[in-house]
Every structure is written in structure tokens, then in C-alpha cells.
Amino acid sequence: MRTIEPTTQAENMLKTILLSFFLLVITCNAAVQDFCVGDLKAPEGPAGYSCKSPADVTVADFVFTGFRAAGNTTNIINAAVSPAFAAQFPGLNGLGLSIARLDLAPGGVVPMHTHPGASELLLVVQGSIVTGFISSANNVYVKKLVKGDIMVFPQGLLHFQINAGGRTAVAFASFSSQNPGLQITDFALFGNTLPSSLVEKTTFLDDAQVKKLKAVLGGSG
Ligand SMILES: *[C@@H]1O[C@H](CO)[C@@H](O)[C@H](O)[C@H]1NC(C)=O
Numbered sequence: 570m571r572t573i574e575p576t577t578q579a580e581n582m583l584k585t586i587l588l589s590f591f592l593l594v595i596t597c598n599a600a601v602q603d604f605c606v607g608d609l610k611a612p613e614g615p616a617g618y619s620c621k622s623p624a625d626v627t628v629a630d631f632v633f634t635g636f637r638a639a640g641n642t643t644n645i646i647n648a649a650v651s652p653a654f655a656a657q658f659p660g661l662n663g664l665g666l667s668i669a670r671l672d673l674a675p676g677g678v679v680p681m682h683t684h685p686g687a688s689e690l691l692l693v694v695q696g697s698i699v700t701g702f703i704s705s706a707n708n709v710y711v712k713k714l715v716k717g718d719i720m721v722f723p724q725g726l727l728h729f730q731i732n733a734g735g736r737t738a739v740a741f742a743s744f745s746s747q748n749p750g751l752q753i754t755d756f757a758l759f760g761n762t763l764p765s766s767l768v769e770k771t772t773f774l775d776d777a778q779v780k781k782l783k784a785v786l787g788g789s790g
Pocket residue numbers: 641642643644
């Protein structure tokens with residue numbers, strides 16, 4: 570009489586477990602979540618918006634038409650940044666990417682800024698732009714880009730764009746986050762209510778310079 574050997578018993582058990590697992594995967598397949606279109610009525614958390622009910626999702630959630638017209642560059646920087654982040658384009662929610670249109674009138678500049686949450690790719694589609702970033706080691710990487718050129722800006726580093734020609738320049742910036750964030754350094758330093766004496770101490774600028782910048786950039790104190 571043959572007895573079932575322990576190894577055969579173990580093999581059989583393993584086969585049963587694997588079969589059950591595959592069956593589970595096949596049955597669960599129908600429940601795979603393809604997307605999580607942002608429900609903009611609820612607040613955005615660190616992981617993005619909560620999902621709109623799939624029954625309410627339409628193709629309009631996956632299309633953004635806000636880049637057809639140029640942004641309004643009649644402002645202090647002669648530039649417009651039009652974001653298509655999750656808040657403007659809910660279909661991006663949960664996908665870890667986003668895009669913005671940049672219009673730079675002659676003399677236009679996007680002042681030194683950072684995106685705390687994303688790396689950026691900049692593609693110039695019209696005109697020419699001088700752009701660059703400063704590394705954590707304070708090395709400068711700067712280049713004049715013309716139509717068709719792309720530059721990448723690693724996450725969190727200070728960078729800027731300046732129109733390098735006499736006509737309007739246009740570029741598109743894509744980001745490795747649905748919500749890259751944007752902090753413009755001049756506004757962070759001078760467009761606030763921090764008392765001027767503290768701004769002077771922490772920037773090594775004199776009182777007149779700080780007062781002037783606070784007035785230009787909307788700060789007080
Ligand atoms: C552009 O912005 C300026 C300043 O806010 C405003 O006066 C002007 O009407 C705007 N132009 C358009 C076309 O919206």
C-alpha cells in the first residue's frame with residue numbers, strides 16, 4: 570500500500586492555493602479601478618481628491634480645452650501661467666502628472682520659483698526663452714531655448730523663464746505630479762506680513778530695499 574508522501578501533500582496544497590489565488594484575481598478583475606476623476610466638491614488631501622462616482626464620469630472629465638487662447642500677460646511680470654492641474658482638470662486626479670501653458674509677452678518673465686511637488690519639462694513652441702535652475706550646491710544651469718527645445722527642472726529647485734526675443738514666446742510645462750505647487754520666491758520673501766526688521770535680518774537687505782519690494786509685491790509690516 571502506498572502512502573501519500575509529505576512533499577506530494579505539500580505540492581497539492583500549494584496547487585490548491587495557487588488555483589484559488591488565480592480564481593480570485595479573475596473574479597476581482599471587474600473591480601479594477603481604471604481612474605479616479607477628482608470630486609472637486611470635496612477638499613483636496615495630500616493624495617489628491619476623492620473619486621467622483623464612475624457613473625457620473627464623462628469624456629469631458631478627460632479633456633481640457635483651456636489652452637486654446639493665450640493667457641492674459643497684462644500684469645507686472647508680462648507673463649501668464651495657465652495651469653491644468655487636478656483642480657482645473659479633474660481627470661488628472663491620481664495619475665501623477667499635469668501641464669501648464671506659459672505665455673511670455675516681450676520683456677516677460679516668470680520670476681525665480683519652485684514647484685515643491687514635481688519635476689518639470691518645459692517645451693518651447695514659439696519664440697525663444699532664457700531659462701535655468703540653481704542646484705542645491707548653488708551651481709547654475711542656464712540656457713537659451715528656441716522653438717522645439719526642451720529643458721528639465723528637477724523637483725524642488727529654484728528656476729525661472731525670461732522671454733529672450735522681441736515677440737511673444739509660448740511654452741508648455743509638464744509636471745510629474747497632478748498638483749506640483751508653485752512658490753514664487755520674491756512673493757514668498759516680500760509679499761507677506763513678516764515685519765520688515767525680520768526680513769532685513771534674514772535677507773541681508775537694507776530697510777529701504779525691503780520696504781520698496783514689499784510695496785511692489787503686495788507685502789506689509
Ligand atoms: C487682462 O488683464 C488686465 C489687467 O488685469 C485687464 O485690464 C484686461 O482687461 C485683461 N484683458 C483681457 C482680454 O481679459
